[in-house]
Amino acid sequence: MKYFRLVWKNVFRKKTRAFLTMGSIVLVMVLIVVLVSLLNALGGEAALGSLGASRAVVQHATGLANFLPLSYRQKIEQIPGVLAAAPEIWFGGTYIDQRPEHFFGQLSTDPEAWPIINADVEIDPAQLKAWQSERDSFIAGQQLIDRYGWKLGDRIHIQGSYILIDLDLVLRGIYKGRDESNIFFHNKYLENSWAGRSSQTGIYFLRVKSPDDVTRVTEAINQMFENSDAPVKAMPEKEFNLQFLEMMGNVKLLVRSIALVVLFTVVLIVANTMAMSARERVTEIALIRALGFRRGQVLGLVLSEAVVLSLLGGVAGVLFAYPFTAFLVEGMKHSPVAPFAYNFRVAPLTVLAAMAISVGIGTLSGFVPAIRSSRISIVNGLRQVV
Amino acid sequence: MAIPLKYNLRSLLVRKVSTGMTILGVALVVTVFLLVMSLAEGVRKTFTTAVSPLNLLVMRVGAQSDVQSFVEKEKYESIRTLPGIARDEQGQPLASPEVVALINLPRKDGKKTNVIVRGVEPVAFKLRPPIPIVEGRMYRDGTNEAIVSRRTHERFASTNVGDIVQSGSQKWQVVGIFDAAGSPYDSEIWADLHNVQGQTHRNTGYSIVRVKVSDAAARDLFVAGVKGNQQIKMDAKTEQAFYEEQMGTAKPIQFLAYFVGILMAIGASFGAMNTMYAQVSARIREIATLRALGFPRRSILLSFMLEAFALGLLGGALGAILATITVSFILTAPTGTQNFNTFAEILFNFQLSWSLIFSGMIFAVAIGLFGGFFPAARAARLKIINALREV
Numbered sequence: 001m002k003y004f005r006l007v008w009k010n011v012f013r014k015k016t017r018a019f020l021t022m023g024s025i026v027l028v029m030v031l032i033v034v035l036v037s038l039l040n041a042l043g044g045e046a047a048l049g050s051l052g053a054s055r056a057v058v059q060h061a062t063g064l065a066n067f068l069p070l071s072y073r074q075k076i077e078q079i080p081g082v083l084a085a086a087p088e089i090w091f092g093g094t095y096i097d098q099r100p101e102h103f104f105g106q107l108s109t110d111p112e113a114w115p116i117i118n119a120d121v122e123i124d125p126a127q128l129k130a131w132q133s134e135r136d137s138f139i140a141g142q143q144l145i146d147r148y149g150w151k152l153g154d155r156i157h158i159q160g161s162y163i164l165i166d167l168d169l170v171l172r173g174i175y176k177g178r179d180e181s182n183i184f185f186h187n188k189y190l191e192n193s194w195a196g197r198s199s200q201t202g203i204y205f206l207r208v209k210s211p212d213d214v215t216r217v218t219e220a221i222n223q224m225f226e227n228s229d230a231p232v233k234a235m236p237e238k239e240f241n242l243q244f245l246e247m248m249g250n251v252k253l254l255v256r257s258i259a260l261v262v263l264f265t266v267v268l269i270v271a272n273t274m275a276m277s278a279r280e281r282v283t284e285i286a287l288i289r290a291l292g293f294r295r296g297q298v299l300g301l302v303l304s305e306a307v308v309l310s311l312l313g314g315v316a317g318v319l320f321a322y323p324f325t326a327f328l329v330e331g332m333k334h335s336p337v338a339p340f341a342y343n344f345r346v347a348p349l350t351v352l353a354a355m356a357i358s359v360g361i362g363t364l365s366g367f368v369p370a371i372r373s374s375r376i377s378i379v380n381g382l383r384q385v386v
Numbered sequence: 387m388a389i390p391l392k393y394n395l396r397s398l399l400v401r402k403v404s405t406g407m408t409i410l411g412v413a414l415v416v417t418v419f420l421l422v423m424s425l426a427e428g429v430r431k432t433f434t435t436a437v438s439p440l441n442l443l444v445m446r447v448g449a450q451s452d453v454q455s456f457v458e459k460e461k462y463e464s465i466r467t468l469p470g471i472a473r474d475e476q477g478q479p480l481a482s483p484e485v486v487a488l489i490n491l492p493r494k495d496g497k498k499t500n501v502i503v504r505g506v507e508p509v510a511f512k513l514r515p516p517i518p519i520v521e522g523r524m525y526r527d528g529t530n531e532a533i534v535s536r537r538t539h540e541r542f543a544s545t546n547v548g549d550i551v552q553s554g555s556q557k558w559q560v561v562g563i564f565d566a567a568g569s570p571y572d573s574e575i576w577a578d579l580h581n582v583q584g585q586t587h588r589n590t591g592y593s594i595v596r597v598k599v600s601d602a603a604a605r606d607l608f609v610a611g612v613k614g615n616q617q618i619k620m621d622a623k624t625e626q627a628f629y630e631e632q633m634g635t636a637k638p639i640q641f642l643a644y645f646v647g648i649l650m651a652i653g654a655s656f657g658a659m660n661t662m663y664a665q666v667s668a669r670i671r672e673i674a675t676l677r678a679l680g681f682p683r684r685s686i687l688l689s690f691m692l693e694a695f696a697l698g699l700l701g702g703a704l705g706a707i708l709a710t711i712t713v714s715f716i717l718t719a720p721t722g723t724q725n726f727n728t729f730a731e732i733l734f735n736f737q738l739s740w741s742l743i744f745s746g747m748i749f750a751v752a753i754g755l756f757g758g759f760f761p762a763a764r765a766a767r768l769k770i771i772n773a774l775r776e777v
Contacts, residue, residue: 254425
């Protein structure tokens with residue numbers, strides 16, 4: 001620690017160089033933080049909420065395009081540990097027009113079971129009551145309210161796409177706290193107006209007593225319907241969310257490989273800088289060795305210089321990443337990936353990881369120059385004229 | 387009076403390691419940019435291959451894709467009689483009713499994803515460019531035989547000739563592999579229309595009707611008929627317009643490419659700037675000597691800019707080579723991404739075009755020039771006396 005001032009002075013000895021190097025680290029850290037947050041958003045980590053671990057989803061074994069009989073509900077709810085199961089249908093209709101920025105989740109559900117399953121969501125009890133008692137009403141997430149400026153009592157019209165009916169709904173409630181990019185309406189509304197499919201549902205969303213019950217319950221459900229006409233796949237909510245990322249194919253791999261190459265590149269750039277500055281200081285290093293500094297100390301000095309430099313860049317990078325993410329979220333809202341935009345934020349864990357990564361960058365890039373500097377022989381070093 | 391280029395090239399060679407690392411830095415940035423762009427280009431190519439402006443899709447109003455659409459049988463009969471439709475040799479209208487179903491199949495990596503099964507009649511092949519069977523044979527009408535596209539065959543498990551693709555109670559026997567030349571159909575499985583209708587319980591109609599019109603005038607006539615006819619009242623759009631909408635899938639990828647590319651390019655140009663500054667400060671006395679010999683300031687500026695240009699160019703070339711090698715030897719298997727409109731996977735190959743490589747080179751040179759400008763300006767501004775004195 002007592003050499004910190006020396007390290008600090010050395011870092012900023014050539015101001016332009018220090019700031020340029022930090023600049024490239026900053027950019028790379030912004031990139032890494034944004035990419036990692038993006039992966040989290042796509043993976044649905046942020047959408048899980050505090051009860052995510054005790055929720056599960058049941059879908060048709062061959063995929064979401066197939067529907068399940070409503071009669072399964074009773075059987076599922078009889079399994080010990082299941083608190084509630086709500087049949088839900090992804091309506092997938094068009095609000096205003098087909099542009100992707102107007103895309104949001106429209107789900108039918110059982111309004112009585114919904115608050116039990118989504119107990120980690122905030123909603124005014126009076127609004128909840130109003131929604132439950134009115135068949136053609138809906139509740140919407142705060143983000144959608146902000147986006148469209150809907151007020152309680154407003155009516156919206158949603159045109160059906162694969163379900164051949166239109167929705168005419170009145171807003172009775174606003175929920176906050178978890179995945180605020182959806183609206184929920186009565187499944188009775190669909191049952192009544194959707195000929196031929198009144199006894200079917202898309203998925204069952206359920207909550208179990210504690211996270212420990214999830215595995216047992218999902219296995220029991222899978223077995224229960226194994227030999228029926230509509231076999232099911234029951235899984236924890238997290239796995240259900242991940243499945244969408246899976247469908248997007250190799251996005252995750254793509255983002256990971258990009259991040260890796262980016263990191264490698266920045267190590268290259270910083271290492272180059274460190275090597276340049278170490279090379280210019282050969283005489284000086286020989287001098288401090290002559291003054292009695294040991295090889296190990298020289299190695300430590302050069303290495304810590306690299307670490308300090310990249311840590312500074314890392315901190316600035318994380319700070320810059322926040323406004324950048326906000327900017328990107330704005331952009332994403334106008335693209336087909338709009339639904340993911342709402343879960344796109346920088347998590348504390350990501351920040352921590354970013355700090356660790358910048359220490360890593362410093363260590364990796366300072367290593368070779370540090371070893372070289374420590375190997376300088378005093379006599380040759382003093383003799384050399386740069 | 388210009389300073390010979392040889393001076394710059396030799397200067398670069400003197401500091402081999404630092405020059406090499408800078409070039410490699412630029413090269414990696416270009417490689418990443420090119421790879422991501424070639425992904426987006428692959429999607430674009432898939433949606434523009436074998437797509438005709440004279441083929442129209444008749445769909446339900448409001449449907450975002452053929453998967454969501456439904457056309458009743460009676461409406462199909464009315465559509466067939468509309469004016470504007472081209473006819474085959476027998477005088478039959480070129481109108482192809484098609485049913486599209488999604489099935490969930492395991493990929494070769496074990497993960498399951500949705501694939502489109504398209505049920506067609508023989509007329510479907512008359513509307514499209516030839517679709518050759520490269521292995522096995524054509525399916526027979528009235529059976530549950532199916533042919534699988536080459537890309538689907540390469541990406542999904544148990545899709546060889548003789549295998550059975552199964553999803554729940556629906557199953558088809560694979561009897562052939564077809565090559566749709568990288569068109570959108572290269573992500574699909576094709577089977578007999580009536581069989582697919584039966585297995586998916588859609589006997590009362592079709593997903594879409596695909597129609598060939600004879601020319602642009604006939605097209606307008608037909609579209610007006612589809613939209614205006616009280617019995618039909620559906621939507622008709624050209625294949626071109628339809629697939630352009632689907633191309634939204636590639637937009638996030640393209641955006642990612644630019645985002646990553648631009649941020650990294652600035653980062654790399656900072657690196658190049660550092661290198662060039664180091665070059666300038668290491669050669670202060672050389673520069674002063676050149677000036678004393680009578681080279682004007684702008685020659686010095688030009689000389690250092692050329693050096694930076696060379697750094698960028700070499701980096702760009704190396705990056706292009708790296709990207710080409712990766713695309714042609716490592717990323718050869720078809721890859722897929724979710725089509726947000728159909729919920730099925732669309733398959734494509736990485737496509738590295740010359741224009742992409744060219745834009746990558748421009749990109750690299752820009753990195754070099756931007757990185758070189760300030761150091762070169764500093765070199766040009768040096769005062770001869772001070773510089774010669776400096777040790």
